[in-house]
Amino acid sequence: MSEHSHLMDENVVQSQINFKYKTKLNGISEPYEFYCFTCNQPRISRIEYTYSKATFIWCCILCFCTIILGLLPFCMQKCSSKTHYCPVCDKIVGHTDGELC
Numbered sequence: 198m199s200e201h202s203h204l205m206d207e208n209v210v211q212s213q214i215n216f217k218y219k220t221k222l223n224g225i226s227e228p229y230e231f232y233c234f235t236c237n238q239p240r241i242s243r244i245e246y247t248y249s250k251a252t253f254i255w256c257c258i259l260c261f262c263t264i265i266l267g268l269l270p271f272c273m274q275k276c277s278s279k280t281h282y283c284p285v286c287d288k289i290v291g292h293t294d295g296e297l298c
């Protein structure tokens with residue numbers, strides 16, 4: 198019909214999407230379902246871990262202190278910042294800062 202009603206429909210769809218899916222994944226540390234506005238599709242985010250120098254040094258110290266090498270990967274993952282990406286278009290949809298353990 199008219200362009201106006203088309204726009205109205207889109208707004209309704211948009212609000213339903215916002216209700217059902219997160220569009221920003223800030224503060225979430227695991228892959229999470231979100232709605233990608235670039236793809237116009239719901240996706241599961243892909244997480245990339247960012248290791249800062251301080252994180253690395255801190256983890257090395259911890260590792261030497263405990264002498265439990267198995268803890269290192271876990272520690273590195275916990276301390277690192279996490280960035281959520283759309284697996285298809287690589288758009289950044291969220292960010293979580295690492296915790297100091």
Ligand SMILES: [Zn+2]
Nearest residue numbers: 233236283286
């Ligand atoms: Zn996408």
